[in-house]
Amino acid sequence: MLEEQDGRRAAVAQSIGPMISVTIDSPNSDIGPQWDDLVRRASSNVFMNPAALKAADDTGFSRIQMLLAWEEGDGPRKLVGVWALQSRKILPFWPRVLEALPYTYAFLSSPVVDFACVDGVIAAFFSAIAASRSLPKVLSLPSLDAECPSYSAMRRELASRGIEPLTLSESARPFVTPVFGVKRSGSTRKKLRQDWNRLSALGTVDVVNDRTLDGALQAFERFLALENASWKGDRGTALLSDPHDAAFVRRLFQSLAAQGNASVALLRVNGEAISAQVLMYCGTTAYTWKTAFDAEYAKYSPGALLIDKITDGLFAGSGIVAINSCAAEASFMGQLWAGRRPTVDLLIDIGARKSVGYRIEAARQLAYQRLRSWRDGFRQWRSTPRPKKLGVASLS
Secondary structure, eight states: OEEEETTEEEEEEEOSSSEEEEEEEOTTOOOHHHHHHHTTSBOOOGGGOHHHHHHHHHTTOOOEEEEEEEEESSSSOEEEEEEEEEEEOSSTTSOOEEESSOSTTOOOOOOEEBGGGHHHHHHHHHHHHHHOSSSOSEEEEEEEETTSHHHHHHHHHHHHTTOOOEEEEEEEEEEEBTTBSBOOSSHHHHHHHHHHHHHHTTSOEEEEOOOSHHHHHHHHHHHHHHHHTSHHHHHTOSGGGSHHHHHHHHHHHHHHHTTTOEEEEEEEETTEEEEEEEEEEETTEEEEEEEEEOGGGGGGOHHHHHHHHHHHHHHTTSSOOEEEOOSOTTSHHHHHBOOEEEEEEEEEEOSSSOOHHHHHHHHHHHHHHHHHHHHHHHHHHHHSOOOOOOOHHHHO
16 A cells, blocks of 8 residues: 655555554654664664764765654554665766665665564565655665675565566675674784784873763864874875765764764873774664774784774673674774674666666676776785796706
């Protein structure tokens, strides 16, 4: 059943469980209390936090539509799902696509869905997109959590509609829990101890993670300065390199920190921060969003030392039961943590048949994946040591 109300599209899905309705709203909707209640009984994704989405909208950083799933019953309706989608266009003549990374610097596209009604919510989400007159029907889902229950529900729902999604790539990111994934021995652990001892010889070394708003904001500015002074600043890819990006990330961080959902851990020597790790929180999961360090201390592995210390710190009574690295498997966090979380990139046409827009976007993304593969292969080839050629003198 589909209905129009106050100019907003609403889709209603009846499954074996309760009736689920979906509204399509802007990030300005005040659903903070409902969100806080939802994350206690749902899958985690800090990048879907309404405060983060509003920061992107207020700064004009992204065009976002929020799909809000509600459980309808005799009493007040209950929020059971949030999925923020970014409407984007590569070029003026390019077909518009819905992307589930709602803004640049988001690293997870999975919806936040109540575990008790995953199938009903996912079905209602797809129905709402299909019924909307304004939303594109081509969905790009990069960095989708392949272990999240909503992913299996998506597969089931698409199969029931006769839709076969295009799998663009599969990967895994470092992921750790208190009982799985932390390397407690081996050469990596030995090197960390050595680096910590060498660094301690320079003076007093400590790690701080001030989660008060003022402390977090001051630490974030220190992170921005460290990043800008690094090779990223030289290449123009630091957050401060672009005023628009800088305005957004400051607003993003402040909005989350005001809720207690963002902080910056600092590794300090004699009170001076030499490494910074930006952390974000959603429910019982922490996310290692961005990192930076002072290049003068590079030989001490300050980034790895900081991650190692805050891993234990986050699990020590803070209510955190998982840490998502937001990083590639080949990153330094992959050397610290043995745990992995599979991710997948999907492209879907929710329409009745594969559209021209879908075929164009599929060709673009497949070409992009191929170019990245060639680039990574070339870099690996260049970094591989090669045996020296034997000269005439060495043969005599």
